[in-house]
Amino acid sequence: MAEKCPGQDFQGKLPELKYVKCLRCGTEVELWPPSYVAKCGRCGCEARAEGVPSCADWCSRAKECLGEKIYKKLMESKKTMENHCCGHHNCIEELRADHEEILSKLEKLEKDPEGYAQEFLEFTESFAEPHHHKEEQVLFPALEQKGIPNEGGPIGVMLMDHEVKRGHVKELRKAVESQEKDKIKEHASAIINLLREHIAKENDILYPMAEQVLTADELAGMAHKCEEIGKGE
Secondary structure (H helix, E strand, C coil), X not given: CCCCCCCCCCCCCCCCCEEEECCCCCCEEXXXXXXXXXXXXXXXXXXXXXXXXXXXXXXCCHHHHHCHHHHXXXXXXXXXXXXHCCCCCCHHHHHHHHHHHHHHHHHHHHHCHHHHHHHHHHHHHHHHHHHHHHHXXXXXXXXXXXXXXXXXXXXXXXXXXXXXXXXXXXXXXXXXXXXXXXXXXXXXXXXXXXXXHHHHHHHHHHHHHHHHHCCHHHHHHHHHHHHHHHCCC
């Protein structure tokens, strides 16, 4: 690591403190030069002053100056911010992305129910169930606050699907443990059909409804809560 920055001379310049709002949760973040990058104290998201890149973005000698470890960390931080902290990040997009992952696993289960059942059960516990929790703990309550009813409405139908699916998962687990091939196929098929229909209803009806009644700021704030559930926090 260089003792003095070879790419820029900050001598004689007073450091200018900057404040920006976190793109994920809206909290004000304090940024100091020269990097003008800091973690949001509320959600941990990387915040960067608009139009103020780090030296790693533009200086040809940044790697030499900062050292391999710090340079790599800066570039990874930039990639994380671009991928997860854009203004368009919202919980509906996250839930739709979850659906794509679930659908890909359903295809594998359909092709080989006996061989893939155990792996699918592990996927359900680590991914599909947290996805349902995101809806049950974040999205559905937000929709109810906007006047969309639970009982007799689309939310109630989705909740019923979740419970039916959990019942089939429980039976599938028993069938895998007892090596009952017919039962494995039966409950695997039931899960596949149920979840495909369920996902179609959410993608085509419930999620567009949510995007109509919830603001962009509300959806962005909900995305943070969904992310915490996905991480098991």
